[in-house]
Amino acid sequence: MSNVIVTLPNGDKKETPQGTRIADFVKNSIGAGLAKAAVFAKLNGAEVDLSRAIDADASLQIFTSKNPEALEVARHDAAHVVADAVQQLFPGTQVTIGPTIEEGFYYDFFREKPFTPEELEQIEKRANEIVQKDVAFVREEVSPEAAVKLFEGKGEKFKIEIIHDIVNKGAKTLTLYKHGDWVDFCLGPHGPSTGKIGVIKILSSSGAYWRGDAKNPMLQRIYGIAFFDQKALDAWSKQKEEAAKRDHRRLGKDLDLFHFHPFAPGSAFWSPKGTALYTTLQGFMRKLALDSGYVEIKTPLLFNKGLWEISGHWDKYQDNMFLVKDSESGELTYGLKPMNCPSHYLYFAMKKHSYRDLPMRLHTQDVLHRNEAQGALSGLTRVRQFAQDDAHIFCTEDQIGSEVSRFVKLLDQVYGAFGLTYQAKLSTRPEKRIGSDEFWDKAENGLKVALESMKVEYELKPGDGAFYGPKIDFDVSDSIGRKWQLGTVQLDYNAAQRFELSYIGEDNKEHRPVVLHRAIYGSFERFIAILIEHFAGAFPTWLAPVQAIIVTVADRQLEYANSLKAKLGAEGFRVEVDDRGLSMQKKIAEAQVQKIPFTLVIGDREVETNAVAPRRYGGADLKAMPFDEFAALFRKEANWPTGAAPKPA
RNA sequence: GCCGACGUAGCUCAGUGGUAGAGCAACUGAUUCGUAAUCAGUAGGUCCCCGGUUCAAGCCCGGGCGUCGGCUCCA
CATH class of the missing domain: 3.40.50.800 (Anticodon-binding domain)
Structure with a gap:
């Protein structure tokens, strides 16, 4: 058998017989220490198990418990172990999927009864026993037929459904991962054995629909997290406790900022202190917006459904709107505004505009209502009544670039005032869209140039824009590293057509303006929640309710x-x-x-x-x-x- | 909306079928103090709401309301 050449990340090249398993290669050609610490590898950039054979010349990168990627693999291992534990303890429970998530992993099971807290304790105990046994993970490639047969024998209907889906997408071979007697159908990679995981903690359980669709059966989801050792878990738990101390609902009570009453779910009462905070933020934004060339207007809260029919809300958004009965006709004739845009369009259309009026920047801080699902409400971050630092900019296509630049400058100034850093995401034209390519070129380019001129780093999300225009979203990071999507600027090519908005151009002809939707705080309510947690309630003097x-x-x-x-x-x-x-x-x-x-x-x-x-x-x-x-x-x-x-x- | 947990004094929480409790806050009195909590006393609850089981319900059962954690980050 011939030798193959393995290239390591530092550029070293080593020879090894063709077919050597990665684990053996590491042990013999690199060192026993690394071999012991290894969790998985990248072979020519593809994530693989350490048991994989090296069949040809390749680049190889080994990941140990020091690498965050390895922790993710270990958490995926842990998901399998938890599923194993569940099926040991509760025979007849069917498995579905168990991915890693940002913080830990979950596994969804099909079972009539939800897991009780006591059962979760048992599962955690059993899962850690399996970790202690240090059972090897074994990868196996099988044909779809063999896989279906295997899972049919186990009565795993959801697995079979998944297999069919994957085969329909063209997969020829499937991979199975076994540890001990337990087998799951899984892409991998996995670590060498369950012992590598260290420690598993079960966090919670909840109902979750199969494939996220309420029409499908309800599954029982178990959330967990795993670490390579107890110390890391303890550190994580401690960090969690610290974060809980910052919880805006907790601090909102302690500092007497806001309250909720069962008669108004999802709508806050603001105490004098909370109101000071709220109005300071309003005044600050107002001042900066006016300085940046906006004008402020107020529009009605309640509109006849005629408006919502034009805007499309009556068709597409009615479930989220509070409708109001006309006391004479008894009909639900009115709706509380859930957004400011339609009323801004009406305002724009109330007068005939010249190109000299553009760009027109309308800022509004009115109260909005959205009927959020009961189960979705949460503190100040998800409410039914709120106000946005909303604005719509009406401009010509040629003004897109300078308007977006102006906006990014304002946004930078605002976030800077709170010590919030941010990252931008630029979403460009999707396949299904309206408007000419010329419009999209201009629009996307305007956004891009604005970001680049402000030296803002951004992530490109091709195809992620709305059908009516591209957008930039801004994720801010708070003082403990959490990310929140706050600011946005979104181009809208559609609004002007729907509302037949126009201006008279230099050529004395009618033109459609472009509309930019934009916000920086997002909503005052949610922004206050974020600020409370960001500052842990210790506001800078200019914001503090009592200075x-x-x-x-x-x-x-x-x-x-x-x-x-x-x-x-x-x-x-x-x-x-x-x-x-x-x-x-x-x-x-x-x-x-x-x-x-x-x-x-x-x-x-x-x-x-x-x-x-x-x-x-x-x-x-x-x-x-x-x-x-x-x-x-x-x-x-x-x-x-x-x-x-x-x-x- | 769906699944689960929870709902006891203003707040944080004890209380597993037999007379509703603590700490803090409040109130009254004394104390007027030099940088993180003075002392003593008093008052405060339809145990979320409605219904049921029971001799007896904060506790068990059913319904409602609310709060919290979740409800496609691909086998």
């Missing part, structure tokens, strides 16, 4: 304290005096719990010298200083990042 609280050592300093409050209050700052009959220490403690940026301690010394003794949230004790000195320092942080004084909406 400074004054604590006196004794009641005799209250008069002076109130005079300071009045001075700062007159400048638009949110300052309070804690005049309750509590000890100074207690008041300071509470100010910390409430995460108020500045606590100003006032004793006889400060009164005598017209000073304050400020303390920052977190405990940094600034030395006593003249009030004017403090005020200058405070203004810098308490003013909006634009430098403007805080004059909320």
Whole structure:
């Protein structure tokens, strides 16, 4: 048998007999240490098991528990182990699919009864026993017929359905993975044995429709996660706890920002503090938008269905709309607006426009209602009543590029003010679309140039645009690394036709404007939820509902304290005096719990010298200083990042 | 909407069929204090709602409402 040449990532070339298994090659030609740590490999870039033979000259890359890719493989291994455990404990349960997901894995089972928490504990225990036994994973290639026969024998109807689907797509051979007696039909790759997994934790269970379709049977999904060792699991659990402490629903209560009532599910009550936050964000956005050439308008909340028929909402979106009865006819004649776009189109069409009016940038922060499914509601992130920092830009095709640039600049400024970083995704023309290629060229190019001129890195998503135009979505990363899709700018070639919008061009003829939909916060509600979690409730001074609280050592300093409050209050700052009959220490403690940026301690010394003794949230004790000195320092942080004084909406 | 878990004082939570509890918050009184929690006392609940089982229900059963975790990131 001849030798083949294996090229390693560092460029080294090694010879080995043709047909050598990767595991053996690593052990003999590289080192026993790596062989022991290896989880899977890439052979010529394709993910494979270590048991795979090297049949020809190839490049080889070994992945160990140090590589994130290996952890994903181990979690896929864990999904198999969990399925094995379930079928051991609950014979008759059918398996379906068990992929890895962003955080862990799941496995869907078909079974009449949902898993109880006790059963999940048993499953976790059994799964970890299988890990301890360190059973080897064995890969096998079989014909579709053999695979069907195998799973028919086991009564695995869902597996057979999957096999048929795959065969219909042209697959000739299928792969099976066995560990011990348990076998699953699976692409792989898998690690060498169950022992590599380390530790499996079952997280939760829930119902999930087969193939995500409510018409299909309901499956029982088990979520889990796996790590190479207990230490990594503990670290992950701890991180989870930390994230839970930031939960905006938790902090919303603790900091008294907002509340919900069963009579208004999905619609928040905002406390004075929450309202301060809300209106600050509104005012900030308003200021920046106006500075960027927008005009603000308000439009009706309630519209006759005639509008929704034109916009298409009556056909396509009615289930998500709140309809209102006309008390005279008894008919559901009206609908609460779920979006601002149609009313902006109506507004645009109310006057005849010249090309000189363009671009026209309409900004609106009106309240919107969407009837979200009961089970979809969640804190402030998924609500039925909310407001967007919405705007529509009406422009000519030639203005697309400069308008998108202007928007990206604004967006950059806004996210920067909150210390949020972002990534852009550009979605281009799909196969089914309207509009000429010329339009799409101009539109996509406008988006691209805008991103490039702003030096924004972006991911290209070819074919992912809407049928009526391309778009850019912006994912922001918060302080603990989570990603949220927030901003968007979407070109719309369709709206102007539907609503017969036009302007008179230089040529004295009618033209259709292009519409850009765009938002930066997305919705105020969801954005506030994200900010609460991003800052863990400790808002920067300019945003904080209470920016400074004054604590006196004794009641005799209250008069002076109130005079300071009045001075700062007159400048638009949110300052309070804690005049309750509590000890100074207690008041300071509470100010910390409430995460108020500045606590100003006032004793006889400060009164005598017209000073304050400020303390920052977190405990940094600034030395006593003249009030004017403090005020200058405070203004810098308490003013909006634009430098403007805080004059909320 | 569907599956599951949960719903007890303003908040966080104990309470597995036999007289509804704690801590914090609130209120009253005393204390006026120099940078993270002064002391004592008082009050506070239709145990989410409706119905059922039982001598007896916060607890068991059924229905409703709400909250939470999920409901195609490809074998």
